[in-house]
Amino acid sequence: MHKRMFKKADGRVMFLYGNEPHTLPPLEEMEPAPTPHPHMRWHPLRREWVVYAAHRQNRTFLPPPEYDPLSPTKPGGFPTEIPFETFEIAVFPNRFPSLTPHPGPAPENIPVPVAPAKGDCEVVVYTPEQTGSLATLSQERRELLVRVWADRYRELLSRDEVRFVMPFENRGEAIGVTLHHPHGQIYAYPFVPPVIEKEVQSFREGPVLVSLLNDAAPYVVCQDEYTLAIVPPFARYPYEVLVYPKRFHPGPWTFNDAEFASFGKVLGEVVAKYDRLFARPMPYIMALHAAPKGEEAHFHFHVEFYPALRTADKLKYLAGTEIAAGTFAMDALPEETAQALREA
Amino acid sequence: MHKRMFKKADGRVMFLYGNEPHTLPPLEEMEPAPTPHPHMRWHPLRREWVVYAAHRQNRTFLPPPEYDPLSPTKPGGFPTEIPFETFEIAVFPNRFPSLTPHPGPAPENIPVPVAPAKGDCEVVVYTPEQTGSLATLSQERRELLVRVWADRYRELLSRDEVRFVMPFENRGEAIGVTLHHPHGQIYAYPFVPPVIEKEVQSFREGPVLVSLLNDAAPYVVCQDEYTLAIVPPFARYPYEVLVYPKRFHPGPWTFNDAEFASFGKVLGEVVAKYDRLFARPMPYIMALHAAPKGEEAHFHFHVEFYPALRTADKLKYLAGTEIAAGTFAMDALPEETAQALREA
Numbered sequence: 272m273h274k275r276m277f278k279k280a281d282g283r284v285m286f287l288y289g290n291e292p293h294t295l296p297p298l299e300e301m302e303p304a305p306t307p308h309p310h311m312r313w314h315p316l317r318r319e320w321v322v323y324a325a326h327r328q329n330r331t332f333l334p335p336p337e338y339d340p341l342s343p344t345k346p347g348g349f350p351t352e353i354p355f356e357t358f359e360i361a362v363f364p365n366r367f368p369s370l371t372p373h374p375g376p377a378p379e380n381i382p383v384p385v386a387p388a389k390g391d392c393e394v395v396v397y398t399p400e401q402t403g404s405l406a407t408l409s410q411e412r413r414e415l416l417v418r419v420w421a422d423r424y425r426e427l428l429s430r431d432e433v434r435f436v437m438p439f440e441n442r443g444e445a446i447g448v449t450l451h452h453p454h455g456q457i458y459a460y461p462f463v464p465p466v467i468e469k470e471v472q473s474f475r476e477g478p479v480l481v482s483l484l485n486d487a488a489p490y491v492v493c494q495d496e497y498t499l500a501i502v503p504p505f506a507r508y509p510y511e512v513l514v515y516p517k518r519f520h521p522g523p524w525t526f527n528d529a530e531f532a533s534f535g536k537v538l539g540e541v542v543a544k545y546d547r548l549f550a551r552p553m554p555y556i557m558a559l560h561a562a563p564k565g566e567e568a569h570f571h572f573h574v575e576f577y578p579a580l581r582t583a584d585k586l587k588y589l590a591g592t593e594i595a596a597g598t599f600a601m602d603a604l605p606e607e608t609a610q611a612l613r614e615a
Numbered sequence: 616m617h618k619r620m621f622k623k624a625d626g627r628v629m630f631l632y633g634n635e636p637h638t639l640p641p642l643e644e645m646e647p648a649p650t651p652h653p654h655m656r657w658h659p660l661r662r663e664w665v666v667y668a669a670h671r672q673n674r675t676f677l678p679p680p681e682y683d684p685l686s687p688t689k690p691g692g693f694p695t696e697i698p699f700e701t702f703e704i705a706v707f708p709n710r711f712p713s714l715t716p717h718p719g720p721a722p723e724n725i726p727v728p729v730a731p732a733k734g735d736c737e738v739v740v741y742t743p744e745q746t747g748s749l750a751t752l753s754q755e756r757r758e759l760l761v762r763v764w765a766d767r768y769r770e771l772l773s774r775d776e777v778r779f780v781m782p783f784e785n786r787g788e789a790i791g792v793t794l795h796h797p798h799g800q801i802y803a804y805p806f807v808p809p810v811i812e813k814e815v816q817s818f819r820e821g822p823v824l825v826s827l828l829n830d831a832a833p834y835v836v837c838q839d840e841y842t843l844a845i846v847p848p849f850a851r852y853p854y855e856v857l858v859y860p861k862r863f864h865p866g867p868w869t870f871n872d873a874e875f876a877s878f879g880k881v882l883g884e885v886v887a888k889y890d891r892l893f894a895r896p897m898p899y900i901m902a903l904h905a906a907p908k909g910e911e912a913h914f915h916f917h918v919e920f921y922p923a924l925r926t927a928d929k930l931k932y933l934a935g936t937e938i939a940a941g942t943f944a945m946d947a948l949p950e951e952t953a954q955a956l957r958e959a
Contacts, residue, residue, distance in 0.1 A: 314849040315823045318813045321851050322936075322944045369936070369944040382830035383849050439935035447932025458936055465941035469662045479659045486726035505658040505727050507665050558939030577938055588791025589933065591783035592666075592713070592802055594921055595902030597809035600666045600713040 272418050288419045289359035298344045298354045304366040309388035310377035319465045322388050324369045341452035343399045360419050361396040368392035389432050391459040403453045406543035413535030421523040427459040435460045435563040443554025445579045463563045474569040480515050492612045493540045497533035500541050502609035509581040509603035512541050515573035522561030522572045544615040549583035616762050632763045633703035645694045648710040653732035654721035663809045666732050668713045680745055685796035687743045704763050705740040712736035733776045735803040747797045750887035757879030765867040771803040779804045779907040787898025789923045807907045818913040824859050836956045837884045841877035844885050846953035853925040853947035856885050859917035866905030866916045888959040893927040
C-alpha cells in the first residue's frame with residue numbers, strides 16, 4: 272500500500288492511499304475550512320459527554336453532482352476537497368468536525384462540567400466515482416479500504432489524547448446523509464463512548480463473539496474461512512448484521528494478508544445482500560468497533576450494520592422505549608431475517 | 616377523580632377515568648385481540664434486554680379517520696377499542712404489546728439468555744376527539760391526565776414482576792406514529808432499562824435536578840411556582856426540553872393538588888411553544904421518568920421531550936456516532952434553543 276501525505280492550504284493534512292503511488296500535481300484548492308471550536312458538556316443524568324459543534328449547522332447539504340466536494344478536481348473546474356485529477360482512496364480532516372486536534376478553550380459559566388472537544392473527525396473517500404457502494408467497489412479497492420482503516424487506527428490511536436477510534440459509514444437519505452459520494456468517516460474520541468464502555472466490560476468477562484461461533488448456523492448471512500457475518504441472535508434492528516474475524520483480533524491492524532482480503536470481501540457481500548433484499552439500496556449505519564486504547568488483550572474487533580428499513584417501504588423508527596428507556600422492541604426475529612438475507 | 620373498570624370480551628381490562636362518573640352502557644366490541652407471546656433476549660455486548668414481539672408486524676398502520684380504533688364507538692357503527700359513546704380518558708392494554716402479564720414460555724435453543732417478556736403495555740387515550748394535543752386539551756383534562764398517570768404508576772408498580780413504569784407519547788409521522796388520535800402509552804418493565812439505570816446511579820450520588828435550579832435562568836422555557844421546563848444545558852437534541860417539579864418527588868403519585876395542576880399546565884405550555892416554534896406540530900417523543908421500584912428516596916421525577924426537528928424542515932437524525940458509539944453530536948447550543956422556545 273502506498274501513502275502520500277499532502278498538506279492543504281488551510282493546514283489540514285490529507286492522505287492519498289493506493290495500490291499505485293500517487294504522484295499527480297495538485298490543482299486549485301477549495302476555500303479554506305473555517306476554524307472549528309467544538310466543546311463537550313457532561314450529561315449528569317446519562318453520565319456521558321455530549322459534543323457541541325455549532326459551525327456544523329452550515330455543512331454542505333445534498334449538493335448537485337457538479338459541486339460534489341468529494342470528487343476529484345477537474346483542471347480549471349470547481350475546486351473540491353481533493354485537488355487532484357484522480358486518486359484511489361483519500362482521507363482528510365472533516366471540514367465541519369465535531370472533534371478536532373486544537374479546539375480552543377471550552378465556554379465558561381455552563382452549570383455542568385465542560386471540556387474542549389479534542390480528538391479528530393476524518394472523511395474517507397472510497398473512490399473518485401460519484402456513485403457506488405461497498406458492494407460495487409472492486410475487491411481490490413475493498414481490501415485497500417480495510418488496510419486504510421488499519422493505518423488510520425494506528426495513526427490516530429498513537430495520539431496521547433485519543434482513547435477510541437471509530438470508522439463508520441452513514442448511507443442513504445433515510446439516515447440523514449448529506450453527501451451521496453461513496454465515503455465513510457472516522458471519529459477519534461478523547462474518551463471511551465458509552466456503547467463501547469459496555470462492550471469493554473463484556474469482553475473483559477469473556478470471549479463473547481468466539482463463544483457464538485458454534486451456535487451461529489441459524490444466524491449466518493455469509494462467511495468464509497476467516498470472517499463471519501451473522502444477524503446476531505440478540506439483534507435490535509430488523510436485518511441487523513454483525514461481521515467479525517473468527518480468530519481473535521483487537522482491530523484490523525493485526526490482520527494478515529488473507530484476513531484483509533476476506534474482511535473486505537465479506538463486507539461487500541453483506542452490502543450486496545442488503546441491496547438485493549428489497550431491490551433498492553439499503554440505507555444503513557455501519558460502524559467498526561475495535562479495541563479502545565489499553566483493551567487490546569480482550570476486545571474482539573467487529574463491524575455492526577444497522578439498516579434503516581424493516582420492509583421494502585417501512586422504516587424502523589426508534590421511539591419511546593428505544594430512545595427514552597434504551598430498551599429495543601423488535602417485531603422481526605433474527606432467525607427469520609438471517610434466512611432472508613442469506614437467501615438474498 | 617372517578618375510575619370505572621370495564622372488562623373487555625377478550626379479557627383485557629379497560630379503565631375509564633373522569634372528573635364525572637362514567638355510566639354509559641357498553642356497545643358492540645371490536646374483534647378479540649390475538650394472544651401475544653413476546654419474549655426477551657439478553658444482548659451480551661450492550662448488556663441489556665431486547666424485547667421480541669413478532670405479532671406487532673400486523674399492527675394498525677395509519678387508518679382513515681372512520682376506522683380510528685381509539686375513537687368512541689358510535690351506536691351501530693364500526694366497533695373501536697372503546698365500546699362506549701364517549702369518555703374522558705381511557706386506558707387499556709395494547710392490542711399488540713411488547714410486554715404482557717402472561718407471555719407464555721420463551722423459545723428454546725437461542726444461544727443467549729432468554730426470558731418471557733412479562734410486564735404490560737397500556738394505551739392512554741387523552742380525549743374522544745380525533746385531533747388535538749397536550750397543548751389543545753383543556754387544562755382540566757391535562758390535570759386529569761397527570762392524575763391518571765399517577766394512578767397507573769401505583770397500580771402497575773404494585774405488581775411483583777414490575778420494576779419500572781414509563782408513560783410516554785410518540786407524536787408525529789416523523790417519529791413513526793401509526794395512529795394520530797391524541798394518545799400516549801405506558802410500558803411496565805420487568806427490569807430497570809439501561810437509560811434509567813444510569814439515572815438511578817446519578818440520583819444516588821446527588822440531587823442532580825435540584826442542583827440545577829439556581830443556574831437555570833438561561834435555560835428556562837417556562838415555569839411557575841411548582842414546575843420548571845428547561846432546555847437542559849447538556850441537551851442531546853435541538854430544542855430538547857426537561858420538565859420537573861421544583862420540590863423533590865419520586866413520581867407524580869406524591870403530588871398535591873396544586874402540583875398536579877401546575878404540571879399539567881407546564882406540559883401544555885411546552886407543547887404549545889413547540890407548535891409555535893416552526894408554525895407546525897412538532898413531532899416528538901415525550902417520556903416520564905419516575906423512580907423505579909425501591910429508588911423512591913433519591914430519584915427525582917422528570918419528563919423528557921425529544922423533538923424530531925432541528926429546523927422547520929430538517930430532521931435531527933441519529934447516525935454513526937449517536938447510534939453506534941452512544942455519543943451525541945449537537946449543532947445547536949442549549950442557550951440558543953432555550954431562548955427561541957422561551958420567546959415562541
